[in-house]
Amino acid sequence: MYALEKVDKRFPGVHALKAVDFHVNRGEIVGLVGENGAGKSTLMKVIYGAHQPDGGRIAIDGRAVRFQNPRQAMDHGIGMVFQEQSLIANLTVMENIFLGFERQFTAYGVIDWRAMAAAARTELAKVRLDIDPATITSRLSFAQRQLVELAKVLTIEGRVDGDLVILLDEPTSVLARAEVELLFGIVRDLTKRASFIFVSHRMDEVLELSDRIYVMKDGAVVDVVDRADADADAIQHKMVGREVDKEYYREQKQKPHGGEVLASFEGVSLEGAFEDISFELRAGEVLCLVGTEGSGREAILRALYGLRRPTSGTVTVKGRPVTRFTARDGVGRGIGYLPRERKVEGIVAGMNVHENMTLAQLPKYSVGGVLRVAAERRMARDWIDRLGIKTPSERTDCAGLSGGNQQKVVLAKWRSGGSDIFLLDHPTRGLDIGAKEDVYEMIREMSDAGAGILLVADTLEEAIGLGHTILVIKDGRFRKRFDGTPGRKPSLYDLLHHMI
Amino acid sequence: MFERLKPHFPWITLFALAGIVGAANPSFFNPGGLALLVSDIVPLFIMALGMTFAIYIGGIDLSVQQIANMVTVIATVFLAPLGIGVAVVAIAAGLAFGAAAGFVTSRMYVPSFVSTLALGFVALSIAKWLSGQRALSMDAAMREESFAWMFGVTAGVPHEMVIAAALLAFAWFLQSRTRFGRALKAVGAGELAAVASGIGVDRVKIAAFAISGAFAAIAGLMFSVKLSGGDANLANGFLLLAIVAVLVGGTPLTGGVGGVLNTAVGTLIVMVIRAAMVYLEIDATQQQMVFGLVLIAAIALTIDRSKLRGVVK
Numbered sequence A: 001m002y003a004l005e006k007v008d009k010r011f012p013g014v015h016a017l018k019a020v021d022f023h024v025n026r027g028e029i030v031g032l033v034g035e036n037g038a039g040k041s042t043l044m045k046v047i048y049g050a051h052q053p054d055g056g057r058i059a060i061d062g063r064a065v066r067f068q069n070p071r072q073a074m075d076h077g078i079g080m081v082f083q084e085q086s087l088i089a090n091l092t093v094m095e096n097i098f099l100g101f102e103r104q105f106t107a108y109g110v111i112d113w114r115a116m117a118a119a120a121r122t123e124l125a126k127v128r129l130d131i132d133p134a135t136i137t138s139r140l141s142f143a144q145r146q147l148v149e150l151a152k153v154l155t156i157e158g159r160v161d162g163d164l165v166i167l168l169d170e171p172t173s174v175l176a177r178a179e180v181e182l183l184f185g186i187v188r189d190l191t192k193r194a195s196f197i198f199v200s201h202r203m204d205e206v207l208e209l210s211d212r213i214y215v216m217k218d219g220a221v222v223d224v225v226d227r228a229d230a231d232a233d234a235i236q237h238k239m240v241g242r243e244v245d246k247e248y249y250r251e252q253k254q255k256p257h258g259g260e261v262l263a264s265f266e267g268v269s270l271e272g273a274f275e276d277i278s279f280e281l282r283a284g285e286v287l288c289l290v291g292t293e294g295s296g297r298e299a300i301l302r303a304l305y306g307l308r309r310p311t312s313g314t315v316t317v318k319g320r321p322v323t324r325f326t327a328r329d330g331v332g333r334g335i336g337y338l339p340r341e342r343k344v345e346g347i348v349a350g351m352n353v354h355e356n357m358t359l360a361q362l363p364k365y366s367v368g369g370v371l372r373v374a375a376e377r378r379m380a381r382d383w384i385d386r387l388g389i390k391t392p393s394e395r396t397d398c399a400g401l402s403g404g405n406q407q408k409v410v411l412a413k414w415r416s417g418g419s420d421i422f423l424l425d426h427p428t429r430g431l432d433i434g435a436k437e438d439v440y441e442m443i444r445e446m447s448d449a450g451a452g453i454l455l456v457a458d459t460l461e462e463a464i465g466l467g468h469t470i471l472v473i474k475d476g477r478f479r480k481r482f483d484g485t486p487g488r489k490p491s492l493y494d495l496l497h498h499m500i
Numbered sequence B: 001m002f003e004r005l006k007p008h009f010p011w012i013t014l015f016a017l018a019g020i021v022g023a024a025n026p027s028f029f030n031p032g033g034l035a036l037l038v039s040d041i042v043p044l045f046i047m048a049l050g051m052t053f054a055i056y057i058g059g060i061d062l063s064v065q066q067i068a069n070m071v072t073v074i075a076t077v078f079l080a081p082l083g084i085g086v087a088v089v090a091i092a093a094g095l096a097f098g099a100a101a102g103f104v105t106s107r108m109y110v111p112s113f114v115s116t117l118a119l120g121f122v123a124l125s126i127a128k129w130l131s132g133q134r135a136l137s138m139d140a141a142m143r144e145e146s147f148a149w150m151f152g153v154t155a156g157v158p159h160e161m162v163i164a165a166a167l168l169a170f171a172w173f174l175q176s177r178t179r180f181g182r183a184l185k186a187v188g189a190g191e192l193a194a195v196a197s198g199i200g201v202d203r204v205k206i207a208a209f210a211i212s213g214a215f216a217a218i219a220g221l222m223f224s225v226k227l228s229g230g231d232a233n234l235a236n237g238f239l240l241l242a243i244v245a246v247l248v249g250g251t252p253l254t255g256g257v258g259g260v261l262n263t264a265v266g267t268l269i270v271m272v273i274r275a276a277m278v279y280l281e282i283d284a285t286q287q288q289m290v291f292g293l294v295l296i297a298a299i300a301l302t303i304d305r306s307k308l309r310g311v312v313k
Helices: A040-047 A070-075 A093-099 A113-127 A142-154 A177-190 A203-209 A232-240 A297-305 A327-332 A343-344 A355-359 A359-365 A373-387 A403-418 A433-448 A461-468 A492-498 B002-024 B031-055 B065-106 B114-129 B140-151 B159-177 B179-197 B199-225 B236-249 B260-279 B284-302
Strands: A004-012 A014-024 A027-036 A055-060 A064-067 A078-080 A164-169 A194-199 A212-217 A218-228 A263-271 A274-282 A286-290 A312-318 A335-338 A420-427 A451-458 A469-474 A478-482
Touching: A004 A040, A014 A040, A014 A055, A014 A203, A014 A218, A027 A040, A027 A203, A027 A232, A040 A164, A064 A232, A064 A327, A070 A078, A078 A142, A078 A451, A078 B179, A093 A113, A093 A142, A113 A142, A142 A177, A164 B065, A177 A194, A177 A203, A212 A232, A274 A312, A274 A451, A274 A469, A274 A478, A274 B179, A286 A297, A286 A461, A297 A312, A297 A327, A297 A335, A297 A420, A297 A451, A312 B140, A327 A335, A335 A403, A343 A403, A343 B179, A355 A359, A355 A373, A355 A403, A355 B179, A359 A373, A359 B179, A373 A403, A403 A433, A433 A451, A433 A461, A433 A478, A461 A492, A469 A492, A478 A492, B002 B236, B031 B065, B031 B159, B031 B179, B031 B199, B031 B236, B031 B260, B065 B114, B065 B140, B065 B199, B065 B236, B140 B159, B140 B199, B159 B179, B159 B199, B159 B260, B179 B199, B236 B260, B236 B284, B260 B284
Parallel strands: A027 A194, A027 A212, A078 A164, A164 A194, A286 A451, A286 A469, A335 A420, A420 A451
Antiparallel strands: A004 A014, A004 A055, A055 A064, A212 A218, A263 A274, A263 A312, A469 A478
């Protein structure tokens, strides 16, 4: 029904899509998987009209089409449910659903709100959402908003004669398991009216929902598997070009730790983020905080570092209770923070490698306020070698480095300053497999060297693989502690059970 | 290609404009006349130099013109009792106003365009109150004794140019060779990363606005001595040109790139445009129309749209 034939797309320096053949049958759910940078998002953008292909052909029911923009794609029945919620929080649900399509309810520029509400109810019923269409969107839960997005896309149905193709980009990333079940149920029901393209990095969910799965690697479709033949390991193998197994997380390198306590929380609360959290982080330990999005893990890291002030409880670092909560004090206590938003809080784009590395240690690299640039550059060259950072020189702008190398620059910033407590928030987010392995290697190395590491991992597998200790946090509260000694590590299910 | 050329736009523009003006009117390159043009623009240049620090961190300082106005009055009123010491008072006043704007911006979360606009009116009001709304003249003998050195000529080089060069060198050193300069760059290019690295971002911002205020005061002082008087409206017309000088020099409103050398080039561009308008006999009343449009063009060309994330209000 909907087909891409030999579609090509190039960007300066990147061949993003290489002769991609892709088709969706009526009522089918097609999965799309691939590592970051494999070309999934480019393919999605070509499908919903945000990018125009350089070569090849797009056909609907055999007829060639060309979209200049997403609106034209919508007019042909193709809609996109965005991963980052695209709803406007201070508008009502119905205003969001019909945003840009209000004309059907207007007479002389005045909107008939009743008619819109009635129409919105019909759309909401399609996704089994029983809420007042006049509700302000910000009051809804994430799961509800996701469904409203879906309802919004489904309004295409009323405007198009042909069949619908709906793209779901990581729709489950912020949902709890029960909500995922609900969404999947709705999607399966809706296959009577629409076909779906489902993009997710959660392999188990792709296997569960999809009829057929496209596997992408380096801009090309490397395999198409039917549900019946689908096997997670085989697909992962195709995605990365090698097996992913226990070796991956360097479990064999995990050594027992028995160090002194470097940092501790005693009944620490931060209003609106977490409550009554206690833990001890010891030298050589990798302590993983596990929980869903918004469970308060990030705030715990930021409170320990000094970027947020707890409302009550005692934070102790190296035997001393913390009274001043600023990042500067955190740095002074030997804490290194690797934030989740690497490009926003991690590196300063526009500053070069050595400037980024010394940013937290400027007093050390200056005399009387005047910089010792030669010393900075010497240190930077040393760390470029030690961590194998791929950069033309220490004077290259960090914005031009790959994600993995940027992450190494951030780690070098703290390691060169002698930090021995590391707070790592999603350190492997957005990195390719090779760069992830480098990060795992470095985490092991730092823990061997006696550093204490508080880790919010990107995936549960990562937390299980890397952690000496795993704490499950739910809704800002401590739920369960797991021992992460190899051989005794908890299963995914153990963790999920307490998370959601 | 465009992105690679972008950093070179300011000086290419300067040479192209100077070439055009020179071709139309060869007397433009007459050294004596050129030196006069350059000397004339020195107070504006000093103001723009200070403003560069405010814009470099992604802010703006709209109070500079009013600080300069206030300083012309302070300098004129207190020259007689204080002599050259009036320079200290003037610069301290500019520093204080700038620091206050920085404090209001960083600690009270008032955007700098509002905090500096508001404090600018405070400065203007002080100028009006202190001058009694009259145009005051300096004590000629005291002026001669304390500040004649500012406007001498040694070996054919006007002292104003030497002062400008010295301040440029100082500003460049501050920006490129000091801890403060590095922190300034971090705040301009990635404030949140600077915060997460333990940089005292508030102090950096306060210092940047204080420098802007102090330089505005120096500009006002020079201008006042040059015209031998003070008046709450004396420096009017400086603000737009100072912003144009920084922006056409290649320091975008979004901050983080460019710097004081860019502002030197930008000021020269302003100078050439001004000279061109004189040759073209564009009336003084119409010149600000041109600069207003140049400013918009300069901002549109230099602003970093990726930093704005598509939102401009």
